[in-house]
Structure formats: C-alpha cells, structure tokens
Amino acid sequence: MRLAVFGAGSVGRSVAELAGEFGHEVVGLADSSGAVVDDGGVAVEAALSTKDETGTVGDGDPADVLEADYDALVEATPTTLGDAEPGFGHVERALKRDRHVVLANKGPVAERYDNLMALAADSAGEVRFEATVAGAIPAIATIEDRGPENVPAVRGVLNGTANFILTRMAAEGLGYDHVLAEAQDLGVAEADPSFDVQGTDAGLKCVILSNLLSGGGFSLDDAEVAGIEGIPGSALELAAEDGRTVRLIGEASREGVRVGPRLVPEHGTLAVSGTINIVQIETRHGGRMNLSGRGAGGPETATAVLADVRRLSR
Amino acid sequence: MSDEAEADYRAYTVRLELEDRPGELLAALEPIADSGGNLLSIFHERGNITPRGHIPVEVDLECPPDRFPVIVDALKDAGVNVVQAGAERYGEEVVLLLVGDLVESDLSDTLSRIETCSTATVVDFSFAAGGRGGDDASARLRVAAERGTVQDAIGAVRSVAAEKDLVVIEPAGTEVAA
Numbered sequence: 001m002r003l004a005v006f007g008a009g010s011v012g013r014s015v016a017e018l019a020g021e022f023g024h025e026v027v028g029l030a031d032s033s034g035a036v037v038d039d040g041g042v043a044v045e046a047a048l049s050t051k052d053e054t055g056t057v058g059d060g061d062p063a064d065v066l067e068a069d070y071d072a073l074v075e076a077t078p079t080t081l082g083d084a085e086p087g088f089g090h091v092e093r094a095l096k097r098d099r100h101v102v103l104a105n106k107g108p109v110a111e112r113y114d115n116l117m118a119l120a121a122d123s124a125g126e127v128r129f130e131a132t133v134a135g136a137i138p139a140i141a142t143i144e145d146r147g148p149e150n151v152p153a154v155r156g157v158l159n160g161t162a163n164f165i166l167t168r169m170a171a172e173g174l175g176y177d178h179v180l181a182e183a184q185d186l187g188v189a190e191a192d193p194s195f196d197v198q199g200t201d202a203g204l205k206c207v208i209l210s211n212l213l214s215g216g217g218f219s220l221d222d223a224e225v226a227g228i229e230g231i232p233g234s235a236l237e238l239a240a241e242d243g244r245t246v247r248l249i250g251e252a253s254r255e256g257v258r259v260g261p262r263l264v265p266e267h268g269t270l271a272v273s274g275t276i277n278i279v280q281i282e283t284r285h286g287g288r289m290n291l292s293g294r295g296a297g298g299p300e301t302a303t304a305v306l307a308d309v310r311r312l313s314r
Numbered sequence: 315m316s317d318e319a320e321a322d323y324r325a326y327t328v329r330l331e332l333e334d335r336p337g338e339l340l341a342a343l344e345p346i347a348d349s350g351g352n353l354l355s356i357f358h359e360r361g362n363i364t365p366r367g368h369i370p371v372e373v374d375l376e377c378p379p380d381r382f383p384v385i386v387d388a389l390k391d392a393g394v395n396v397v398q399a400g401a402e403r404y405g406e407e408v409v410l411l412l413v414g415d416l417v418e419s420d421l422s423d424t425l426s427r428i429e430t431c432s433t434a435t436v437v438d439f440s441f442a443a444g445g446r447g448g449d450d451a452s453a454r455l456r457v458a459a460e461r462g463t464v465q466d467a468i469g470a471v472r473s474v475a476a477e478k479d480l481v482v483i484e485p486a487g488t489e490v491a492a
Contacts, residue, residue: 153487155486155487175449176449226481230449230450231413231483232413232442232444232449232450232451232452233449234442234443234444234449234451234452235411235413235442235452235483237442238411238440238442238452238453238454239409239411239454239483241440241454242409242454242456244409246411246483247486249486249487251486251487260483261481261483262483262484262485262486262487263409263410263411263483263484263485263486264485264486270486
C-alpha cells in the first residue's frame with residue numbers, strides 16, 4: 001500500500017522506517033512544521049535525518065501530504081482532547097477523498113467516535129485504530145473478530161508508566177515521588193507525567209473500547225477516572241499483607257468506563273510488572289482471554305499500525 | 315461478570331456432635347450433599363471432646379434457603395446429632411484499602427458507619443499511619459458480607475469514604491473473593 005504518515009514522533013517515525021520491510025511505500029511524511037511528498041516514494045531515512053538536524057522532516061507544506069496519492073493515511077500526531085484537532089481534520093480530509101485511515105492518535109476515536117464513524121460511513125475508505133489501545137497487543141482486532149456483541153466487558157492494565165511506578169513502589173518499598181523521579185530519569189515517565197498518572201491515557205483507551213463495544217456514544221467526559229498520584233507506599237504494604245497489590249485498572253463495558261487504582265492478587269493475571277500491559281477480554285461463550293505485551297513504544301505501536309494496514313490490503 | 319445463573323444460595327453453619335467412630339463423619343456429610351447442599355468447610359474439633367464423649371464438628375454449607383430445613387431433617391433422619399442449625403454466616407469477603415486522612419476523619423466512626431450502612435462486618439483491619447514525606451495514611455479492611463451482598467458492602471464503603479474525602483481502592487471487577 002501507498003502510505004501517507006502524518007506525525008513523526010516515535011510512532012510515526014517507526015511506521016515510516018518499517019513500512020518498506022512490510023511491503024509498503026511511504027509517499028508522504030509530515031510533522032507539525034514540515035513535510036516531504038514524493039509519488040515515487042519518500043526517502044525515509046534522509047527525511048528522518050533532516051528532522052534530527054533541523055527539527056522537521058522537510059520544507060514542504062504538511063497540508064500537501066493529505067493531498068498526496070496514497071491509499072491509507074496513518075494519523076500519528078499527538079493525542080488531543082475535546083475536538084481532537086488537528087488529528088480529526090486530517091482524518092476527515094482522507095475519508096472525504098475516499099482513502100483509508102489508520103489511527104495511532106487516540107483523540108478522534110475517544111473524543112469524537114460518532115463523528116468519525118459518520119465520516120467513514122460516507123466514505124469508500126475504512127477507519128482502523130488498533131494502535132490506539134495497548135500498543136502491540138491486538139485488543140481491537142480480537143474484539144472485532146469475536147464480534148463486539150459477544151464481549152460484555154474488557155479490563156486491564158493499559159498504562160505502562162503508572163504500572164511501572166506501582167510495580168517499583170511495591171517491590172522496593174519506595175514512595176511515589178521517589179519512584180516517579182526514577183521513572184522520569186529512565187524515560188518511562190514524561191517530564192509532565194499527568195496524562196499517565198492521573199489516569200487520562202488509560203481512560204481514553206477504555207473509552208475507545210466502550211465505543212467499540214457499544215457502537216459509540218462515549219467520550220472522556222463519560223468516564224469515571226482516578227489516577228495513582230500520591231498513593232502512599234504504606235497502601236501497597238498493607239495490600240501485600242493479604243497477598244494483593246495495587247494496579248491502575250481500566251474497565252470498559254457498554255454500561256460505562258471506570259479507571260482507578262484497584263486491588264489485584266499479587267501473583268494474579270492482572271498484576272503485570274513494569275511497563276507491560278494486559279488486556280482481559282470477557283466473552284459471552286468463550287470465557288476470559290488475557291492478552292499481555294508491550295503497550296507503548298515506537299516499533300511496538302507501529303506494529304499495530306502496520307497490522308491494520310495489512311488488514312486493509314486484504 | 316460471570317453469566318452463570320446465580321441461584322439464591324446462602325451460607326449456613328450446622329454444629330453436629332459425632333460419636334468417635336470411623337465413618338461417622340462421612341455418614342454425617344452424605345445427607346447434606348444428597349439433599350442439595352454445597353459443603354464449604356468442615357471444622358472437626360477432635361481435641362475438644364464433649365462431656366458425653368462426642369466430637370464437635372462445625373460444617374459450613376450453602377444452599378437455597380428453602381433447602382436448608384430439608385438438609386437438617388435429612389441429618390436428623392440419618393441419626394446425626396444436630397446441636398445447632400441455621401445460624402447464618404457470612405458468605406463472601408472483600409478486601410479494600412482506604413487512603414487519606416484516616417485519623418482526622420475519625421477512623422472508628424468510619425468503620426462503624428460501614429457496618430451500619432450494610433449487612434457487612436469488618437472482620438479484619440490493619441492501619442499504617444502517614445507521615446513519611448507527607449504521605450497519607452492507609453488502612454486495609456477485610457469485609458464479610460452475606461453471599462450476593464458484597465456489592466452493597468462496597469457501595470457502603472464508597473459512600474462513607476466519599477463523605478470523608480477518603481480514597482477507596484477496591485478489588486478489580488472480577489476479583490471479589492468468592
């Protein structure tokens with residue numbers, strides 16, 4: 001497939017780098033301030049070197065990438081809340097041109113799912129969003145494959161940063177602030193970690209799951225979200241007295257979305273360690289399935305994007 | 315989350331006194347299972363022989379309420395000495411954490427309010443004072459409730475906590491201890 005990649009952060013960059021290996025061609029690559037478009041195929045390595053040197057992939061107009069001759073647009077700009085712009089506008093343009101869209105950006109799928117699906121219904125293009133939930137883990141595809149109507153609920157650990165902090169606090173008996181600082185040094189937490197530790201990121205992922213289960217209707221405002229900020233180390237010690245530990249668990253169903261710190265058995269399925277994610281899917285007749293793996297990272301998330309591209313090319 | 319039909323099962327305790335003879339215990343348990351009861355636990359107090367030389371046995375079982383008299387009758391018909399029957403016990407437990415200014419918000423009042431707001435009983439409790447680097451205090455509560463009422467008990471904890479500005483860390487959806 002011919003791909004246009006909008007967004008050249010860790011995910012967009014990895015998609016562009018891996019596209020060739022997966023048999024695809026990148027015909028446009030844009031970041032927020034520049035772009036390269038080449039119908040004969042963008043020289044990805046050169047464009048990314050240019051970005052490393054100058055801060056942008058090229059001197060083209062990013063808007064031109066949306067008009068390029070591509071089969072699928074990969075939308076990998078940073079997640080924004082509310083109107084989900086500028087990502088939503090990129091998606092809208094691609095669908096109006098009857099092109100496929102593959103999202104890594106959670107904003108449009110979480111905040112404007114109904115608008116997104118209305119655009120897709122009027123387009124010859126399809127919308128896919130595997131990469132928006134749990135990185136490399138095929139959560140969306142598994143639910144679609146079983147039929148969302150056969151899945152009453154999905155829960156799991158969907159934020160690696162929060163999980164890393166809770167894992168370290170329990171294992172080392174360290175306080176929240178200490179472990180957060182360590183996570184920032186390691187690059188596991190961002191300088192402003194609020195999106196992760198306040199539960200917003202996990203909330204968006206659960207909203208996307210609830211939208212998938214119920215055919216829409218949810219946005220972040222409908223989610224009950226609590227984070228892990230300020231959880232005392234003593235809470236983890238008390239939990240351990242009973243063979244339990246604390247994890248930031250997201251729960252999505254047709255009834256609603258809840259994210260918050262929860263008690264789980266210390267050696268149980270949901271108590272994944274470090275930055276690992278787990279998605280637990282309840283099925284009506286097939287019982288419970290657990291999918292765990294890497295929930296973030298450039299190549300991991302790009303793997304999910306490229307799996308969507310592969311589904312589109314079938 | 316399970317879609318198994320949840321019949322209205324309740325937990326009961328039956329106290330029996332058995333003669334100290336091989337096979338007595340099995341003979342006492344058979345009528346329970348045969349009459350539709352689920353055995354939950356058996357506490358066989360061999361070291362605690364009654365003045366009449368019998369061994370007290372405490373049997374926890376669960377069954378629909380209308381089956382319970384049938385089970386007691388079956389035991390009596392089988393010649394088992396039933397000392398006490400029908401004291402309803404708690405069927406489910408849940409462990410919760412409370413985080414916040416527990417002392418200032420009157421911990422003992424918090425615990426007694428949880429008990430008055432529901433059929434639940436706080437059966438175990440531990441507490442860690444805050445302070446380290448300004449950390450909040452936390453408490454671990456093990457709450458026992460009659461089978462089928464654990465969600466009500468969690469609801470009671472949530473509402474008391476909300477009023478007192480405490481954070482409740484509850485079990486993940488399916489981890490309610492059976």
